[in-house]
Every structure is written in structure tokens, then in C-alpha cells.
Amino acid sequence: MAVAQVETLPNGLTLAVEERPWNPGVAMQLLVPVGAVNDPEGMEGAASLLEGWLWKGAGSRDARALADAFDDLGVRRGSSSALEHTTFAAQFLADKLPAVLSLYADVLMRPHLRAEALEAVRQIALQELASLEDQPPKKMFTALRRTVFASPHGRNPSGQKAHLESLSAEALQADFARRYAPRGAILALVGGVRFESVREAVWSALGEWKGEGAGYPAVELRPAQAIHLEQDSAQVQIGLIYPDISFDHPEFYSARLAAQVLSGGSSSRLFTEVREKRGLVYSVYAAPNGVKGYSYLTAYAGTTPERADETLEVLQAEIARLSEGVTEEELERTKVGLRAALVMQDESSRSRAASIARDLYLLGRVRTLEEIEAQIAAVDGPRINRYLAANPYRNPWVATLGPRKLVGAE
Amino acid sequence: MTQTKSAVEFKQATLGNGLTVIAEVNPEARSVALGYFCKTGSRDESPEVAGVSHFLEHMLFKGSATRDALGVNLEFDQMGAQYNAYTSEENTVYYGAVLPEFAPRLLELWTDLMRPALRQEDFDTEKQVILEEIALYEDRPNVMLFDWGRAQYFAGHPLGHSVLGTTRSITALTRAQMADYLARRYVPGNLVLTLAGRVDWERTLEQVAQLTAGWPKGEAPRAYPEVKARVGELREPYPKATQTYLAVLAPGVSAQDPRRYAASILANILGEEGNSRLHWALTDRGLVESVGAGVDEADRAGLFYIYAQTHPVNEEAVKGVIREELGRLEREGVRPEELERAKNKLATALVFAGETPMQRLMSMGLGYIYNQTYEPLSEIARKVEAVTTADVNALLEEKPFSRAFYYSLVPA
Numbered sequence: 001m002a003v004a005q006v007e008t009l010p011n012g013l014t015l016a017v018e019e020r021p022w023n024p025g026v027a028m029q030l031l032v033p034v035g036a037v038n039d040p041e042g043m044e045g046a047a048s049l050l051e052g053w054l055w056k057g058a059g060s061r062d063a064r065a066l067a068d069a070f071d072d073l074g075v076r077r078g079s080s081s082a083l084e085h086t087t088f089a090a091q092f093l094a095d096k097l098p099a100v101l102s103l104y105a106d107v108l109m110r111p112h113l114r115a116e117a118l119e120a121v122r123q124i125a126l127q128e129l130a131s132l133e134d135q136p137p138k139k140m141f142t143a144l145r146r147t148v149f150a151s152p153h154g155r156n157p158s159g160q161k162a163h164l165e166s167l168s169a170e171a172l173q174a175d176f177a178r179r180y181a182p183r184g185a186i187l188a189l190v191g192g193v194r195f196e197s198v199r200e201a202v203w204s205a206l207g208e209w210k211g212e213g214a215g216y217p218a219v220e221l222r223p224a225q226a227i228h229l230e231q232d233s234a235q236v237q238i239g240l241i242y243p244d245i246s247f248d249h250p251e252f253y254s255a256r257l258a259a260q261v262l263s264g265g266s267s268s269r270l271f272t273e274v275r276e277k278r279g280l281v282y283s284v285y286a287a288p289n290g291v292k293g294y295s296y297l298t299a300y301a302g303t304t305p306e307r308a309d310e311t312l313e314v315l316q317a318e319i320a321r322l323s324e325g326v327t328e329e330e331l332e333r334t335k336v337g338l339r340a341a342l343v344m345q346d347e348s349s350r351s352r353a354a355s356i357a358r359d360l361y362l363l364g365r366v367r368t369l370e371e372i373e374a375q376i377a378a379v380d381g382p383r384i385n386r387y388l389a390a391n392p393y394r395n396p397w398v399a400t401l402g403p404r405k406l407v408g409a410e
Numbered sequence: 411m412t413q414t415k416s417a418v419e420f421k422q423a424t425l426g427n428g429l430t431v432i433a434e435v436n437p438e439a440r441s442v443a444l445g446y447f448c449k450t451g452s453r454d455e456s457p458e459v460a461g462v463s464h465f466l467e468h469m470l471f472k473g474s475a476t477r478d479a480l481g482v483n484l485e486f487d488q489m490g491a492q493y494n495a496y497t498s499e500e501n502t503v504y505y506g507a508v509l510p511e512f513a514p515r516l517l518e519l520w521t522d523l524m525r526p527a528l529r530q531e532d533f534d535t536e537k538q539v540i541l542e543e544i545a546l547y548e549d550r551p552n553v554m555l556f557d558w559g560r561a562q563y564f565a566g567h568p569l570g571h572s573v574l575g576t577t578r579s580i581t582a583l584t585r586a587q588m589a590d591y592l593a594r595r596y597v598p599g600n601l602v603l604t605l606a607g608r609v610d611w612e613r614t615l616e617q618v619a620q621l622t623a624g625w626p627k628g629e630a631p632r633a634y635p636e637v638k639a640r641v642g643e644l645r646e647p648y649p650k651a652t653q654t655y656l657a658v659l660a661p662g663v664s665a666q667d668p669r670r671y672a673a674s675i676l677a678n679i680l681g682e683e684g685n686s687r688l689h690w691a692l693t694d695r696g697l698v699e700s701v702g703a704g705v706d707e708a709d710r711a712g713l714f715y716i717y718a719q720t721h722p723v724n725e726e727a728v729k730g731v732i733r734e735e736l737g738r739l740e741r742e743g744v745r746p747e748e749l750e751r752a753k754n755k756l757a758t759a760l761v762f763a764g765e766t767p768m769q770r771l772m773s774m775g776l777g778y779i780y781n782q783t784y785e786p787l788s789e790i791a792r793k794v795e796a797v798t799t800a801d802v803n804a805l806l807e808e809k810p811f812s813r814a815f816y817y818s819l820v821p822a
Binding site: 022056075120235280337 | 491492535537540541542543545546548552649651652653719747750752755761762765768
């Protein structure tokens with residue numbers, strides 16, 4: 001089992017490499033600390049616009065030449081901006097690494113950001129924002145997060161209409177200069193490459209990249225409350241967010257295992273009680289979630305209006321019941337499931353690169369499979385039940401979307 | 411773990427009852443993926459049982475004569491299985507991956523579930539779940555677009571049948587109708603057991619022969635009426651849409667057609683995200699939220715499709731641009747450098763496609779269902795590499811896009 005080698009370069013960029021010499025390919029995951037949470041006030045959606053604008057030409061190439069250059073190297077790539085990061089993911093053959101890095105260096109350090117190219121980017125961003133109306137679950141969760149956070153963590157990563165419409169090219173160029181920086185950026189590579197040669201190639205391509213970046217705002221919460229969005233939808237969307245313990249808490253794995261008991265497989269409590277026994281939903285789940293500095297448990301169910309009250313009631317009751325503890329049998333199969341999931345995730349270099357980058361962001365180090373397995377094994381019945389009794393899931397923020405308000409959502 | 415040529419080995423056997431078993435054995439893998447591929451789907455349904463294939467797929471998880479639903483769920487989770495199933499117009503696929511020590515147990519479980527009990531009480535409860543699934547998609551115009559668009563395009567041909575069925579057809583469906591469908595379609599000659607990864611082949615064969623010894627032989631026929639696809643345009647207002655959703659469907663190549671590699675490359679040149687004809691004509695100009703193109707290679711039929719999502723004010727402009735681009739493509743063909751770029755990206759994709767047994771399972775199982783042959787990744791890579799501009803342009807000379815059907819869902 002390979003171990004990721006990690007080094008923070010002099011300009012602040014964190015580099016992580018997991019060598020898989022048998023693999024002719026390389027999976028890359030680059031997180032740049034530019035997201036909706038650090039969009040400047042009045043510029044919500046700036047990170048999203050910048051991400052689109054970057055591809056309109058960089059270095060010596062216009063937009064087409066840039067895309068062609070990536071394709072000539074056989075690079076499969078994707079990029080997107082979200083709440084906390086702009087992510088650049090790519091897969092390519094290992095011998096193309098220096099050439100690929102030099103293209104990304106153009107995109108990150110030398111994009112043209114020409115005013116005349118901005119309008120098309122703005123139109124796409126506005127359409128993306130508008131299409132939220134046609135995606136009820138996403139619309140509900142967007143409203144729910146706004147109810148949870150008083151800080152910018154409650155923002156919609158797609159931005160605000162008025163801001164998207166009014167942002168000027170000059171303001172965005174200045175924002176780019178300030179926020180696109182190596183400090184806080186994380187580059188993870190997994191595949192048939194050697195750490196030493198990667199470091200050399202990265203330094204040669206990105207050594208001149210400078211800047212301190214914008215950092216992140218502190219998390220601020222609002223009091224728990226319930227909101228309802230009126231929409232004539234076929235299904236009612238129900239979302240809950242419960243406070244949870246953080247990623248670096250000593251009982252993190254107790255909480256993670258408890259979430260699995262609740263919703264980790266088809267024998268989990270939510271699936272069994274809400275779908276299998278009662279047939280109330282097609283989709284129901286709870287999942288650990290969060291932003292840096294605040295972790296929470298998200299729960300979801302979608303159901304037709306006449307069954308929505310019962311669904312919400314069963315959902316909340318099952319989550320509350322966790323405080324009474326889990327059985328040895330539930331704990332045992334949950335451990336087997338988590339371990340299997342870890343091993344299988346690790347088989348894919350793409351998912352490994354993504355989890356390395358996420359670990360570095362949230363924990364500042366990369367967990368090995370062995371470490372996670374040992375932590376999971378160390379959670380026994382008495383320990384998890386002690387934890388759950390002392391830390392019950394309660395006081396959720398609640399959002400519903402549908403033709404009418406639910407009784408139990410007060 | 412990526413395949414090395416020497417390590418991977420293909421195995422194949424047909425049991426006495428007619429069940430075919432295939433495996434791609436990779437001793438370097440750390441997991442085993444295995445599942446049953448049943449050659450049945452909504453195209454094999456009569457109108458009165460619309461949606462039965464998909465509903466039946468759900469019912470398999472409700473248990474057999476010796477297992478109940480909660481017991482089935484428990485067993486999958488006790489193995490730590492990553493598993494699921496899906497139903498399409500043509501196939502119903504049950505798949506799972508486990509660590510190697512659990513492979514025999516997973517095989518036993520899937521095999522038992524191929525003979526479900528279909529208990530009335532479970533049937534009634536699960537019917538509610540299916541109706542919820544239908545309601546779920548009703549709220550998503552981007553999904554309904556293809557369901558309804560295909561029905562119009564195939565104009566009565568079974569490939570236009572909805573996988574989910576309708577609230578009406580599902581409500582009316584009886585347990586007896588499902589049991590009849592099961593008996594006709596889930597016969598050994600219509601199933602392929604597929605395995606990939608760290609497979610113990612000899613042991614697998616022995617085990618499955620024993621488990622299925624009582625399965626009666628049988629074949630399930632499929633009808634292949636001629637496709638008389640609709641041409642032209644249809645706009646339908648949909649109250650749940652605030653944006654405009656457009657699907658362009660045009661005759662393509664089948665899953666058996668040797669030209670399918672060229673067809674995939676053509677779709678890539680036309681609509682790949684980030685660098686393609688439609689990307690530059692639409693996305694780069696901000697005319698769409700998204701646009702893409704692809705192929706649907708079906709059993710002795712196939713299609714090219716284009717998908718676009720846009721603000722309603724752009725609808726006519728977007729359709730105009732697509733018509734113009736498709737016309738140009740048919741007139742002028744593709745350029746050598748476009749072909750090379752598409753091939754480069756596909757070559758990289760094929761390197762990553764070998765990483766996990768689950769990925770291999772899917773590609774291998776479907777490949778076998780359609781062609782009764784096995785293609786290692788290296789062979790697919792060779793065929794992609796061999797495609798020439800003449801191959802792609804030969805597809806365009808048949809003028810598929812001049813016979814396209816434009817279907818849109820627009821705000822009511």
C-alpha cells in the first residue's frame with residue numbers, strides 16, 4: 001500500500017504524490033482556495049464567473065488553442081467552482097506530466113480575462129442559476145444552508161442574480177489577482193509518477209506562482225428553525241441539518257459509524273423504516289457533511305404530499321433514536337461496510353487523488369488506509385453508545401419544499 | 411489496479427441449463443465484482459405491463475422463497491457489498507463488488523434472488539416506492555425530456571417504451587402479470603453471469619452449476635420490428651419547466667455495428683464538453699447552460715443524441731445553430747486534427763477504465779450481451795486507434811442528421 005508523500009513548496013502550494021508505478025496514467029486533483037465563501041461582499045458568483053472565464057484564453061493561446069493543446073496531450077479534464085474551492089481535475093498519461101502542468105500554469109497564472117469574453121460566461125452563469133428552479137432537491141438544500149449559516153457558508157455557489165448581472169470585468173480581474181494564489185492550494189497526483197520528478201516539474205511550472213490568497217471567513221450559525229418553500233411540485237422535498245462533531249474530534253469515527261448505522265446501506269435504519277417497511281419514499285438518506293470548521297449531518301427524503309407528514313415524523317424519530325445506542329450486530333456490519341468501501345475506493349486513482357486533496361484541506365495531512373482501519377476497529381459497542389448518549393442528534397434546521405407546509409416542521 | 415496485459419485472463423463457460431458465465435480474472439485486483447445481466451427491459455414489455463421490468467428489478471431485492479426483504483438487505487451489508495441494479499430499455503443488470511473473501515457468498519445471494527418470491531405484501535409496498543420514483547422524475551424536466559422524446563421519436567417502436575412506466579400502468583399492474591413476465595424473461599438462456607477482478611474461476615463455476623442445477627432451460631425471444639423514426643420537430647409545454655430543454659435524436663449505429671467506434675468519435679467531435687463543434691458554437695457564446703452529444707447503441711438499432719439546456723429566449727437561436735452545425739458536419743465531414751484529439755482523449759479514458767473490477771464488469775457484461783464476445787481493453791484501444799476520418803465521414807455520408815427529430819420541453 002503506497003503512502004502519499006506531501007510537501008509544502010516555498011510559495012505555499014501543497015503537493016501530494018502517491019506513486020503507483022504500475023499505472024500508465026496519472027489522476028490529478030487541484031484545489032484552489034477560491035469559492036463562494038470567499039467571494040467578496042456584493043460579488044456573489046465571482047468564483048463561478050472566474051472559473052468559466054479562465055478557459056477563454058491563457059498564455060500564448062486563445063480559447064480554442066488552449067482546449068486543443070489539452071486535447072493534443074490526451075488530457076481528460078473538468079473544473080468547477082463550489083463553496084470552498086475551485087477544483088481542477090484531470091487524467092492523462094504519466095509521460096505528459098510536464099506539458100500538462102505547463103498548460104495549467106498558463107490557466108492559473110496567465111489567463112487573458114478579456115472583457116469581451118466575459119459576457120458569454122455571465123450568460124451561462126445566469127442560466128445555471130435560473131435552472132435551480134427546475135431542480136427541487138437542489139433548490140431546497142440551497143435554501144436550507146442559507147438558514148443554517150449566518151456567515152458566507154450559506155451562500156449559493158452559483159451566486160446571486162443581481163451580482164452576476166452587475167459584476168464588471170475590472171472588479172473580477174482584481175479579484176482574480178487577489179484570490180488565485182498558491183497559498184492554501186492543494187495539488188494531489190496519483191499514478192505512475194515519482195515524487196522527486198513531480199516536484200521538479202511542479203516547481204518548474206508553478207514556482208513563479210505567488211500570492212497569499214483570500215483565506216476563509218469564520219463560520220457563524222443561525223438559530224435552528226424551519227422554513228417552507230411553496231412550489232407546485234409532484235413531490236415534497238424534506239431536508240434537515242443536525243449539528244455534528246468536527247473532522248478532527250477524537251470521536252469522529254464513532255460519529256461516522258453512527259451515521260452509517262443510520263443510513264449506510266439498505267439494512268440501515270432509515271432505508272428500512274422509511275422505504276422498506278412503509279414504502280414512503282424512493283430516496284431517503286442521512287450523510288455526514290460540512291465545511292471547514294463546522295460539520296453537520298444532512299438528512300433528506302422526497303415523497304408525495306399526502307405522505308409527507310408521516311415521512312418527516314419517521315425520519316426525525318429515527319435520527320433521535322440513535323441516542324439510545326446501536327446494537328453490536330449493527331456496529332459489526334457497519335465496520336465491514338466502511339472497510340470494504342475504503343479498499344474499493346482506493347482502487348480508483350481518481351477517487352484516491354480526490355480523497356488525498358480533501359484530507360489535506362480538512363486535516364492538514366493524509367490519512368492512510370491502515371490508520372482509518374485502526375480507528376474504526378477501535379470503536380466498540382460501549383464506546384459508540386456512550387458517545388451517542390452524550391451527543392444526541394437534535395435541534396435540526398428544517399427545510400421543506402412543496403405545495404403546502406408540513407405540520408411536523410414547526 | 412490497472413490491468414497489465416499478462417495478468418488478465420478471460421474465461422467463459424455455458425452450463426447445462428444454458429446459463430452463460432464469463433469472467434475477466436485479474437489476480438492483482440483487490441476486489442471482485444459480479445452480477446447477472448438479464449437481456450430484458452421496457453422494449454420487451456406489452457403496453458398493459460409498461461414498467462414491469464423496472465418494478466421487477468425492485469422486487470428481486472424483496473427476497474426469494476427462503477429469504478425475506480430485510481434479510482436480503484442485511485446480508486448485502488454484512489458482506490460490505492457495494493451493489494445496486496438498474497433497468498434500461500433493453501437490459502436489467504444486478505451488480506455488486508466485495509472483497510474477495512465474500513465473493514462466494516455474494517454469488518449465492520444474487521443467484522438465489524434471480525428466483526424471487528414476489529410476495530403480495532411486498533408487491534403492494536414496493537408499488538408505492540415506484541410511484542414515488544415516477545413522481546420524483548416528474549419534477550425533473552431534464553429527465554422527462556428523454557423519456558417523452560424517445561417515445562415520440564420511436565413512434566410506436568418498443569425502443570420508445572418508458573422504463574418507469576406511468577402512474578396509471580404501475581397502479582394497474584398485478585402480481586400475476588409480473589410473475590408471468592418473470593417466468594418468460596428470467597430464463598438461463600437470457601441471462602449472463604459476469605465476474606471481474608480477483609475471481610476464483612474454478613470454484614465459481616462449480617458453485618454456480620450447483621446453485622442453478624434446478625433452473626429449467628429456456629430462451630426468451632425479442633421482437634425486432636423495423637424502426638420508422640419520426641423526423642421533424644415537436645415542442646411541448648411543461649408546467650414544471652422554467653428553462654427550455656432540447657433533445658435532438660437521429661439514426662445511429664447499433665451495439666453490434668463495427669462502426670460504433672467511429673460513431674463514438676463522431677459524437678465526441680460534435681458535442682464533447684470543453685472542445686467540440688457544439689461547444690464553440692453554443693457554450694463558448696453563452697447561448698446554453700449546457701450542451702452535449704452522445705450515442706445510444708442499442709440492440710440492432712441505435713441513435714445519435716444531442717442535449718441542450720437553455721434560457722427560453724435562446725430556444726430558436728440554439729436550434730438554428732444546431733441545424734447549421736449538423737448541416738456543416740454532413741457537408742464537410744470531420745478534420746484529421748479533430749479525429750486525433752478525440753482519439754487521444756479516448757485512449758486516456760481507456761487507461762482509467764481498467765482500474766476497478768466494477769468498471770470492467772459493466773463494460774464486459776454489456777459487450778457480451780450484445781455481441782457474445784469478449785473484448786479486452788487493449789483490443790478496444792486498438793480499434794479506437796484504427797478509426798480514420800474516412801470511417802467517420804462514411805457515417806456522415808448517410809446523412810443521419812438530415813433525418814433528425816427535434817424535441818423540446820418548454821415552459822408552459
